[in-house]
Amino acid sequence: MSEVLVLAEHHESEIRKVTFELVTAARALGTPVVLWLGPGCGDAAIAALGSYGASKILIADSTDVSDHPVVPGAEIVAHLIDSIQPAAVLVASSADGKEIAARSAIKSGCGIITDAVEIATDGTVTQSVFGGSTIVHSKVTHGIPIITVRPNSISATESPASAVVENISIGITDSAKLVSVTKRSVVEKGARPELAEADVVVSGGRGVGGAEGFGVIEALADSLNAAVGASRAATDAGWYPHQFQVGQTGKTVSPSLYIANGISGAIQHRAGMQTSKVVIVVNKDSEAPIFELADYGVVGDLFTVVPQLTAEIGRRK
């Protein structure tokens, strides 16, 4: 069976959930071979990757890889495409993932498809585009398919395998080292889940009325172990930080449950959450377009409805 190259998405030793989704998708196409760039692939990571079916883990850990963004990774992926001739290359749709995929595509002469939500065994990719309004089936027609996968779209399932670990050392060219990383800064996000990975997202919009109002949104999110999102209107007004913006120019999320509070649901916002499995809406305005997306909606004041909901969830837990 052909091998499928998977680029692990991780922050030091912490494996991002999407990596397990990639390995799961890879199993349907061939034997998963995971490429780990940089440090952090210890016993725990190896065991975790193995439990999702990784048969081989290639670790490329060197200062060349850690000290320079994107391009060394792309050179390594291109090298492996050439030496392994995988059935496909799967990468997460993150900033690094997309750019490594993009540059490898050019280096190796391979077609690239981004933001897949499903990959069939024959290599047909499903994309959900234009804010989720259109479902597209597409395929790479030139070279080995390089596919970036949208987090939270494919369910990760375990399939234990015994992973063979190999440290690889691939020469990196000078042109891959034009840019240097001089510092990595971690911005404390607190204990809430990552928006792109979260199973449940609770958002606030213009109806929240101000930064203080977001306390009510956060309390509901915490009662459900959810991530907090915000509409463009709320982040532009400075009521909540930009990194939590859900929408066309913000993050795209696809959680099992999305609760939209005080959000009108204009296209700008819908584009970021339209593929959520279940949508609950709370809004004072019965004409708000977002009610068209609601599986369940309440027309009312979010400052009455949401605290009542939060309290009730607390009682039922």
Add this chain to the structure above:
Amino acid sequence: MKIAVCVKQVPDTWAEKKLMAETSTLDRVSPDGVLNELDEYAVEQALQLVEAHGGEVVIVTMGPERAAETLRKAISMGADAGIHIVDDNLAGSDAIATSAVLAKALEGRDFDVILFGSESTDARMSVIPAMVAERLGLAQVTFAQKLDIVGTTLTAERVTDYGFDTLTTTLPAVISVVEKINEPRYPSFKGIMAAKKKPVEILTSADLGLDPALVGAAAAWSAVADFAARPPKPAGVVITDEGSGGTSIADYLTNSKFI
């Protein structure tokens, strides 16, 4: 400092985006075309850089005839000139080909900085800046939320999932910026009038020495097999709060096994 800003005309945010049955490409005719919103931040950054360092800003776009109005719009923010790459044989080009075309137009012109927005609101791939850097062999500094240039040294903050990385390199460089980086200015009336007279170079595929077999829909390295509108969601239940709206949602969550 000589700066190029690559921009794209995209369908208006508020318009319905549709693929056309015959070509499986985006209908760029029916909706109004606007300057890709995230490109405004790139144009603004370019203008701020020449305000600080002196120099000129050239707006570059690859697009059909009607992209000319978007090019002028970007120039009206305060740029000095434009380059419009337009040719029927470019229609349906994928990112691979588009990056090749842009690279051809940009090379040999001694740009110190080539700026992009972080993604287009239609395709949302976020790959063009990296691909152009790859083709030109230039330093790539993308998803920048902060930029500082002193002499030829560029320092930037690149947004990451966990925070940001501080990067450093020397010019020339390909840069993409995120929304956070600045507040784009509105074109002034003076800028709009002046834009009409700014020089715009028109380039065809032949002018760029491009093999027509390597661009356009037929040359794409991926293809759409089929597409369809997402089936409409069955209408949900909407009630008016009469004192127990919150509780009713909790009931819904319990019935759907979320809690």
